[in-house]
Amino acid sequence: MSLLSVRDIGIEFGGVTALSGVSLDVGPAEIFAIIGPNGAGKTTLFNIISGLYVPKKGRVELRGEDVTRYPVHRLSELGLSRTFQNLQIFFRMTAAENVMVGRHLHEKRGVLPHLFALPSTKKQNAETRAKAEELLAFVGLKGISEQTAGNLPYGALKRLEIARALASEPEVLLLDEPAAGCNAVETAEIDEIIQKIAARGVAVVLVEHDMRLVMKISHRIHVLESGRTLAEGSAQEVRRNPKVIAAYLGKHAGEEAAHA
Amino acid sequence: MAQFLQYAFSGLTVGAVYALVALGFTLIYNASGVINFAQGEFVMLGGMVTVFAAAAGVPLPLAALLAIAVAVLVGIALHLFAIEPAKGASAVTLIIITIGASILLRGLASIVFDKRFHALPAFIPGEAWRVGGASILPQSALVLGGAAAVVVLLWVFMSRTLVGKAMIATAANRMAARLVGINTVWIICASFAVSAAIGAIGGILVTPITLTNYDVGTLLALKGFSAAMLGGMGNPLGAIVGGLVVGLLEAFGAGYISSAYKDAIAFLVILLVLFVMPNGLFGRAGVERV
Amino acid sequence: MTMQALLRRHGVVLGLAVLVLVLPLVLPSNFYFRIATLTFIFALAVLGLNLVMGYAGQVSLGHGGFFGIGAYAVAVGPTHFGIPVWAALPLGALLAGLLAFLIGRPILKLKGHYLAVATLGMGILIAMVFTNEAQFTGGPDGMSVPRLVLFGWSARGPVTWYWISGVSLVGAAWLAMNLIDSPTGRAFRAIHDSEPASGVLGVNVARYKLIAFVLSAVFAAVAGAYLALYDGGVTPRTAEFLRSIEFVTMAVLGGLGSVIGSVVGAAFLTILPQVLTVFHDYEHVVLGLLIILFMMFLRDGIVPTLARLIFRRRP
Numbered sequence: 001m002s003l004l005s006v007r008d009i010g011i012e013f014g015g016v017t018a019l020s021g022v023s024l025d026v027g028p029a030e031i032f033a034i035i036g037p038n039g040a041g042k043t044t045l046f047n048i049i050s051g052l053y054v055p056k057k058g059r060v061e062l063r064g065e066d067v068t069r070y071p072v073h074r075l076s077e078l079g080l081s082r083t084f085q086n087l088q089i090f091f092r093m094t095a096a097e098n099v100m101v102g103r104h105l106h107e108k109r110g111v112l113p114h115l116f117a118l119p120s121t122k123k124q125n126a127e128t129r130a131k132a133e134e135l136l137a138f139v140g141l142k143g144i145s146e147q148t149a150g151n152l153p154y155g156a157l158k159r160l161e162i163a164r165a166l167a168s169e170p171e172v173l174l175l176d177e178p179a180a181g182c183n184a185v186e187t188a189e190i191d192e193i194i195q196k197i198a199a200r201g202v203a204v205v206l207v208e209h210d211m212r213l214v215m216k217i218s219h220r221i222h223v224l225e226s227g228r229t230l231a232e233g234s235a236q237e238v239r240r241n242p243k244v245i246a247a248y249l250g251k252h253a254g255e256e257a258a259h260a
Numbered sequence: 261m262a263q264f265l266q267y268a269f270s271g272l273t274v275g276a277v278y279a280l281v282a283l284g285f286t287l288i289y290n291a292s293g294v295i296n297f298a299q300g301e302f303v304m305l306g307g308m309v310t311v312f313a314a315a316a317g318v319p320l321p322l323a324a325l326l327a328i329a330v331a332v333l334v335g336i337a338l339h340l341f342a343i344e345p346a347k348g349a350s351a352v353t354l355i356i357i358t359i360g361a362s363i364l365l366r367g368l369a370s371i372v373f374d375k376r377f378h379a380l381p382a383f384i385p386g387e388a389w390r391v392g393g394a395s396i397l398p399q400s401a402l403v404l405g406g407a408a409a410v411v412v413l414l415w416v417f418m419s420r421t422l423v424g425k426a427m428i429a430t431a432a433n434r435m436a437a438r439l440v441g442i443n444t445v446w447i448i449c450a451s452f453a454v455s456a457a458i459g460a461i462g463g464i465l466v467t468p469i470t471l472t473n474y475d476v477g478t479l480l481a482l483k484g485f486s487a488a489m490l491g492g493m494g495n496p497l498g499a500i501v502g503g504l505v506v507g508l509l510e511a512f513g514a515g516y517i518s519s520a521y522k523d524a525i526a527f528l529v530i531l532l533v534l535f536v537m538p539n540g541l542f543g544r545a546g547v548e549r550v
Numbered sequence: 551m552t553m554q555a556l557l558r559r560h561g562v563v564l565g566l567a568v569l570v571l572v573l574p575l576v577l578p579s580n581f582y583f584r585i586a587t588l589t590f591i592f593a594l595a596v597l598g599l600n601l602v603m604g605y606a607g608q609v610s611l612g613h614g615g616f617f618g619i620g621a622y623a624v625a626v627g628p629t630h631f632g633i634p635v636w637a638a639l640p641l642g643a644l645l646a647g648l649l650a651f652l653i654g655r656p657i658l659k660l661k662g663h664y665l666a667v668a669t670l671g672m673g674i675l676i677a678m679v680f681t682n683e684a685q686f687t688g689g690p691d692g693m694s695v696p697r698l699v700l701f702g703w704s705a706r707g708p709v710t711w712y713w714i715s716g717v718s719l720v721g722a723a724w725l726a727m728n729l730i731d732s733p734t735g736r737a738f739r740a741i742h743d744s745e746p747a748s749g750v751l752g753v754n755v756a757r758y759k760l761i762a763f764v765l766s767a768v769f770a771a772v773a774g775a776y777l778a779l780y781d782g783g784v785t786p787r788t789a790e791f792l793r794s795i796e797f798v799t800m801a802v803l804g805g806l807g808s809v810i811g812s813v814v815g816a817a818f819l820t821i822l823p824q825v826l827t828v829f830h831d832y833e834h835v836v837l838g839l840l841i842i843l844f845m846m847f848l849r850d851g852i853v854p855t856l857a858r859l860i861f862r863r864r865p
Contacts, residue, residue, distance in 0.1 A: 050750055076752030088747035090740045092807070100733075101740045105752035107733040111761055114732035115725045121732055128733075168751055295663060342842050349849040351662075352609070356802045357845045359795060364838025371831050482670070482791065489667035520682040527671035534668050535656045 002027050003063055003203045004080075004172045009048055010057030018044050019055070019227040026172065026203045031194060033206045033214045036224035042207040043085055045224070046174050049205075050082045051075045062172065076105055081170035083161035085177045085207070091150035095141065095160055098149050099132035102167025135163040138196075140189055155186050162193060172203045179210045191217055215239065262393025267515040268508065269391075273400040273469065275507020276407035277303070280462035281484025282491065282499035283414070284455035290431035290494050291444075291451035294343060294354045298362040299484055300477030301369075302456045305331040306463025307472030308369055311378040320383070328460045334365065335456025339449045362477065369474035380468045399468045406465045410458055411500060417454070427451055431494070483526075490530050492543025501541060506530070562809050563724045570716035574709075583708035585824055590715035591776045593816035596800045597722050597809060598769020603798070604806035605730060606762035607742030608658060609666045611794050612673030613770045618680055618789020619646040620771030621778035625695045626686050635698045639775045646771030647764045649676075654763040658756065673794045681786040692785030695778045711780040718776070722769060723809050729765075730809075738762050739807075770797075803844060805851025814852050818844075 002025035009022045019041045026032040034042050047053040049060050051072040059068040062078045070078075081102075090098050107128060113121045136145055139159040144152065149160060158178055165173055175194065179187045191213055198204045208214050214221065214235075221238045223230040231241045238244055281299055288296045309327035314320055342357050349357075383402055388395035418424035430437040430447045438444050463472065470476075487506045491498025506526050513525030533541065570590075577583055599613050623642020627633035633641065657668045680687045687693060698705040705714060729735045737758040740748040749755050778784040787793075796819060804815020822840065826833045848855040 052746055052749075071754075072746070072749030073752050073754045076750060080750075082750050084747065088744040090743040090747065092743055093736070093739055097736055097739075101736050101748070101753065102751050104733055104737060109733055111729075111734050111765075114734045115729050117728035117732070121728075124733075125731065164747075164751065342846070346846045346849065349845070352798075352802055352806070353845050353849050356799055357842050359799060360838045360841030360845065362838070363834050363841065367832065367834025367836075367838055370834065478792070486667050486671065489664055493663050518682075521678060524675050524678045527674055531657075531668055531671050534660055534664055538660050538664060540664070 004049070004205065005061045005064075006045070006049060006058070007061065008058040009045065009055050009060070011044060011048060011053060011055045017227055019048070020057075022058075022224065022227070022229050024222050024229075024232065026205055028171070028203055029198050029201045030219050031198045031204045031206060031217050033208060033218035033221045034224060035208070035211075035214055035221060036230070039226075040224040041227040042224055043176060044227075046082060046176055046205075046207060050080060050174060076168055076170075079169075079171035080174070081165040081168045081172070082174035083158075083165050083176055083178060085180065087154075087157050087161060089149045089157050089160065091148070093149055094146050095136060095149050095152065095156075096129060096132045096145035098160055099135050099164050099167050100128045102135075102164040103128045103131060105168055132163075132167065135166055136160075138166070139163040139193055154181050155183075158182065159190070159193070162190075166197065170202060172205065173197060174205045174207075176207045177209060178206070179208055179213055187213055263515065265392050265394035267511045269394055269396045269400060271508035271511025272504060273403050273466075273507070274510060275504035276404050277462045277466045277480070277503075278483045278487045278506050279500045279503025280407055280410060280458050281480050282488035282503045283411070283496060284459045285484055285488040286494060286496050286499040287427075287451045287455040287458070288448075289488075291427055292343065292448045293351065294358065295351070295485065296338075296452075296455070297355060297358040297481050297485070298338060298365060298477075299455070299459055300479070300481030301362050301365040302331045302335060302459025302477075303463035303466075303480050304369060304472060304474065304477040305334060305365070305456075306460030307380070307467035307476070308373050308378070308463075308474065309460075310464050310467065311380055311472065312373055314380065320380075324464045327464055328457050331456040331460035331463075332453045335452040336449055338456075339452040343448075343452075344445065362481070366474055366477065373474060375474055377471045377473045378467070379471050380464075382468045397469070399465075403465045403469065406461065410461055414454070414458070414496075423447070423450055427454075486527070486530055490533060490540055492540030495540070495542040498540055498542035505541075560727075562727055563720060566723050566810070566813065567720045570720055573716075574712065580708045583712045585821055587708055587711045587715050587780060588777075589813070589817045589820045590712070590719045591773050591780070592797075592800060592820055593813040594715070594719050594722055594776070595770040595773035596797055596804070596812040596816050597719070597726055598766035598773070599797050599801050600766075600806065600809070600812045601726060601729070601738070601769070602759075602762040602766040603801055604808065604811075605735065605742060606738040606759055608759055608762065609662070609798075610669040610763070610766070611666050611791070611798060612669035612671070612676070613766065613797050614789050614791055614793030614795075615673035615676030616646040616650065616767040616770035617774035617777075617793060617797075618676060618784075618786075619649065620774030620776075621695075621784045621788045622680055622687060622774075623771070624698075624775045624778050625693050625784045628696045629693065630686055635696055635779070636700060639698075639772070639779075642775050643768045643771040646767045650764045650767030651760065654760045655756075658759040658763060670791060670794070673789075674791050677786055677789040677791065680789055687786070690786060692783055692788075694783045695781070697782070698779050705779070706782075708780075711776070715776055715780075718772070719813070723813075726809050734758070734761065742807075799841065802851060803841065805853040805855070808851065808853045808857075811851050811853035818852070 004026045006022060006024045010020045011018050022045060036042055048055045051070055054069060059066050062080060067075055067078060107124055133145055136142060139162050141156060141159055162178060179190050182190060187210060194204055195217055218235055221235055222232045223238060223244050225247050230247060231238055231244050281303060284299045288294055306327045309330045310323045313323035313326050338361055342361050346354060346357055382399040384398035386398050388397050418428055426442045426447050429442055430444050434444055483506055487502035488499045490505060491502030509526040509529050510522045514522035517525060573586060577586060595617055602608050602610055620642045623645060624635055624638045627638030627641060628635050653672055660668050681690055737753045740753055741755055741758055745755050800815035800819050801812060803818050805811025822837060826836050829836050
């Protein structure tokens with residue numbers, strides 16, 4: 001059974017069609033990449049799946065439940081989380097606090113106990129913090145938990161977003177260009193992190209421009225162009241697909257990829 | 261019907277002044293992103309300088325010109341000495357700076373002038389005209405006509421002159437404007453100057469009807485800001501319509517419902533409009549980009 | 551929790567408590583007690599405003615209205631409805647909270663300047679009711695407020711109110727610090743920095759904005775009640791929109807998102823006008839100038855900017 005399924009999504013902005021007839025299914029422990037040139041609609045698709053935009057057509061299902069018009073925070077309750085291409089960091093909070101916000105749904109949320117710092121709240125705070133430290137270590141950010149996020153370098157923020165998204169213990173995780181702006185070493189680390197996440201049974205949906213990373217770790221790849229689906233299949237299949245080679249990778253890159 | 265017309269006339273007269281204040285807000289906001297709460301003080305300066313210059317024997321037209329010049333200088337000074345040095349500060353910090361400037365200007369006005377109310381003689385003396393049973397003072401007509409003239413002049417200035425076009429470009433995208441060689445600091449300064457002039461003209465035109473003192477700016481800034489938001493922040497047409505609507509609401513509210521609650525009615529309508537149209541009457545709903 | 555965070559939280563409350571305890575030793579006369587009391591009362595309101603503005607990032611230009619509801623509650627309740635003063639105070643706070651809850655739902659959907667104008671309108675509407683419903687409120691002249699009497703003991707005079715407002719402020723700061731370091735406070739701060747990310751992580755953005763708004767209204771109402779009880783009277787000026795602007799100015803001057811900043815901001819705008827009376831007619835000129843200069847050079851507010859300078863100097 002697929003955890004996430006997207007059915008015939010269409011959306012337009014100011015009369016311009018941004019997405020049309022896009023469908024996809026992602027299952028547990030799967031790494032599913034969405035690729036396509038700039039402006040193909042990848043991030044728009046992410047924004048629809050995560051409930052930030054409401055599509056004009058089609059629907060999004062999480063474990064078979066139609067969630068298309070659910071408010072954003074409800075999707076998190078149903079096991080969806082994501083990172084953002086243009087970082088959406090809580091830059092005035094510390095790194096640890098950023099991740100702690102990700103634990104929100106796992107915490108007791110009565111305001112009165114919070115106001116009076118009842119022992120239960122203190123204990124919960126300690127637990128949340130411990131969990132946050134653990135996740136920071138998992139993404140390779142040990143020792144920076146008390147630093148204000150706004151002061152951290154770009155590469156660290158990318159990973160901070162992943163740790164924060166993981167804190168909600170999602171079943172479906174959308175990663176929007178996790179390796180953008182990262183050097184080769186950092187990219188290799190992110191590659192490893194993504195594979196570990198998927199190995200835990202999480203469905204990982206990935207938008208990424210680093211083709212080497214995509215080809216290496218993705219189980220399936222969905223190619224978008226100008227808001228429409230061009231192809232879908234394994235790395236091998238996509239690489240050989242003449243439409244993909246012509247339209248997206250370009251002839252030269254296509255040959256290179258086929259030889260790789 | 262006569263009563264309706266009477267309320268409409270008085271509403272449009274006040275509304276025209278609100279529209280000018282709102283227009284001033286819009287100009288500065290578009291150029292610099294600053295909400296200038298000292299906008300009402302330009303209106304006060306327009307009225308007060310004219311009154312005192314006229315009392316000192318300066319012919320009225322010259323006194324009015326002098327008032328506009330003073331307001332423009334104050335506007336430029338506000339930009340040069342308070343806004344420009346704080347460049348890059350958060351929006352709310354800049355707003356507090358303009359509030360400080362408004363306190364400062366009111367304080368100065370109370371010293372340079374005084375704390376009493378002052379009137380000007382009507383620019384067009386004479387009997388009220390009868391229109392459909394309602395009477396309209398020539399001065400009210402002058403306020404409306406003057407405001408309309410300001411709007412037309414501003415439109416010509418914006419669409420026909422290089423400075424105006426540069427102001428539009430700066431409003432649309434400050435970074436891009438800078439890249440094509442527009443001196444945006446100068447343009448923002450110009451927007452403060454134009455905005456001050458517009459406010460002062462409003463103050464001069466309306467003083468024969470409503471009186472003026474050192475303190476009138478506060479309430480006008482409040483109404484002008486509300487009008488600009490009702491129209492949709494950053495939209496000049498919205499500012500004009502917003503100003504007229506607020507003026508009309510006050511007049512009709514005072515006439516038909518309760519004069520004590522006339523401001524309440526205006527704000528109630530603003531609230532209701534914003535609930536339905538969260539970006540004002542003419543504001544565009546932007547797609548949040550993430 | 552780390553040592554540093556522990557210190558930061560308890561340090562603020564402790565420091566404030568010490569201040570309230572020690573200040574009477576150096577205050578030479580009732581006049582100074584009055585200034586200190588007013589500072590504490592306004593700080594209480596600004597602290598509340600800081601929750602919604604500094605932490606949750608939602609502007610309010612209408613908190614003078616909530617302040618007024620608290621003030622009029624202790625005036626109208628006992629006078630017209632026979633409610634004892636000690637009960638009218640929490641009732642007023644409850645009423646302000648309820649109103650904030652009802653108005654906050656639609657209003658908090660607005661963003662930025664639109665939210666500012668909507669809250670401004672709300673504050674003005676509330677103030678208008680006080681001015682115009684003269685049969686209850688005494689109209690523009692206002693009305694007198696009976697003394698707060700607890701167990702036969704009557705609270706009056708600057709020294710008594712110094713202690714009431716001082717202890718309340720320390721308590722409020724404790725509550726605020728607790729909240730800030732809890733899931734609720736983290737949700738506030740998250741919303742301030744990124745609404746989309748907050749939502750994606752399961753934070754019900756609308757709900758937490760509303761919580762911050764309601765809490766801040768309650769803080770403001772309690773402060774308003776204190777002022778009315780201390781002054782023994784209330785007029786519509788208590789709730790006018792200039793009051794709201796004054797609160798915002800205090801919050802921003804002291805530092806948004808800083809509990810100590812709320813106190814410093816309130817002190818700034820309460821003490822300064824008293825000091826500036828030596829300038830006679832030039833009082834407002836100097837006040838305006840100082841506001842401009844402070845904001846120009848301490849852009850993030852007095853407390854956060856100075857704190858940063860001090861911490862940077864340390865190795």
